[in-house]
Amino acid sequence: MAEIELKFQVPVHQRRAFEKAIAKKKAVPMQLWAKYYDSPEQQLAQHAIALRQRLEGQRWCQTLKAPGQHHFERFELELALGPDEPEQLDLSLYQEHKQAQTLLKQALELKKADLKNTGLELQFETDVQRLIVLEQVKDSAIELAFDQGEVRTPTAQSDIYEVEFELKHGDVSDLIDFVQPWVKRYQLWLDVRSKSQRGQMLKNQQNILPVQHQTPFSLDKHDSSSHALAKIVSNCLTHLLPNATAIADNHYQSGHVHQARVAIRRLRSALKIFGHWSEQVQPEWQAQLAELFRQLGSTRDRDALSESLMPRLAEAGSPLAELPASSESSDEIDALFRAPETVRLLLELLQFSQCTAQEDDQSLKKQVRKQLAKMHRQICQDAVQFEHLDSEQKHRTRKRVKRLRYSVEFIASLFEADAVKQYLKALKPAQESLGQFNDLVVAEALFQHEVQQNPQAWFVLGWIAAEQKHVLAEAQQHLLEFTRSKTFWSD
Incomplete structure (x- = not known):
């Protein structure tokens, strides 16, 4: 049946x-x-x-x-x-x-x-x-x-x-x-x-197909770690494939691109954090997903900045009402999901989501606890020295925070719901402020190229510089507050 x-x-x-x-x-x-x-x-x-x-x-x-x-x-x-x-x-x-x-x-x-x-x-x-x-x-x-x-x-x-x-x-x-x-x-x-x-x-x-968001799913504490990873990958594909179909068919909106990127980021996080749970994970998947994400990136970054940053610049009296013209080709992202190499990757991931479970020496919850504790510790270490980190290290912190959030969502069903909810609530302000800072970094790069042709872009760059200082201070405060949050995975 x-x-x-x-x-x-x-x-x-x-x-x-x-x-x-x-x-x-x-x-x-x-x-x-x-x-x-x-x-x-x-x-x-x-x-x-x-x-x-x-x-x-x-x-x-x-x-x-x-x-x-x-x-x-x-x-x-x-x-x-x-x-x-x-x-x-x-x-x-x-x-x-x-x-x-x-x-x-x-x-x-x-x-x-x-x-x-x-x-x-x-x-x-x-x-x-x-x-x-x-x-x-x-x-x-x-x-x-x-x-x-x-x-x-x-x-x-x-x-x-x-x-x-x-x-x-x-x-x-x-x-x-x-x-x-x-x-x-x-x-x-x-x-x-x-x-x-x-x-x-x-x-x-x-x-146009409806935009597909991530859907809840459950792991069983009796699952082997390899079977748990297969379930996680399957859930990420359920998130990705309808959006990929809309894009490949060239009937899509910015929401499809955004959710496709989120789904790919979730896949990358799952494979990076939990990939060692299965011998059937192929090492090239991470690089292939990263390249697919990158090719979708510039289009989504511009959409996000147009929706969030430009209205704020207008309120501040910016003489520029639009983002600078892109030097990259923004068309043919539909071709990404029609490309044979992308389809091959998706089929390999679908195949992995059906893989036979391997037996474990340790319980699933024990393996999860070890991984979450490591990720939590890394972010806490970044938090206490955040103001002294260089740009690449700050960017690494943002990615660590996102990976922690996705990882917690993947394994949430194994733990007490209210405790997980409180932990994610404590993490959210840091993620949002770090995301805002990243948007400002992307915008700064766009307008630095523009200033040579249009001196009015100096106004925007000045506003961005001031906003970066404010958002960085917020991010540091949010990270320090997160270090005091209670973990939910202790025995």
């Missing part, structure tokens, strides 16, 4: 070659016509649940899909309906399926024991010509499904051209190993949008 698949878009310039490759595989064609249902309030969509009736060749089936444990895994329950088109949607089919009942009742807020009279309505349809190729990889069976068609409402339509790789049975590692050559040869890029999500966006006249 679990569906495990990876979906990709095919670049326009690769489509002819891709179609020739599929033709050589002697793919089996199948016509798919699907009708998707939801309540008038779209309650199922709000819970990422899809409910459809679909004609597959000569037979109808009814399928319920819901989120699974991982981003590429979904709960799926498919029921055969026969050759005749159903007159209506029948939820009574789920009376014998407890998990399906629970999902529907929670999403639709049903109080009665039955699933009748739910008022579900047709939302949109998909009409797809599918070509199917079955492959055997080691002991795993993998289905390649190449779809062309459209999703439509009574007033709009959108084209579908995508390929799905589904693990019918076997090992996820075999699935990802099988996909990698296709990615390299045809420059396929990951797309986490389901057809139901695309249809819902079409119905609601939306062309």
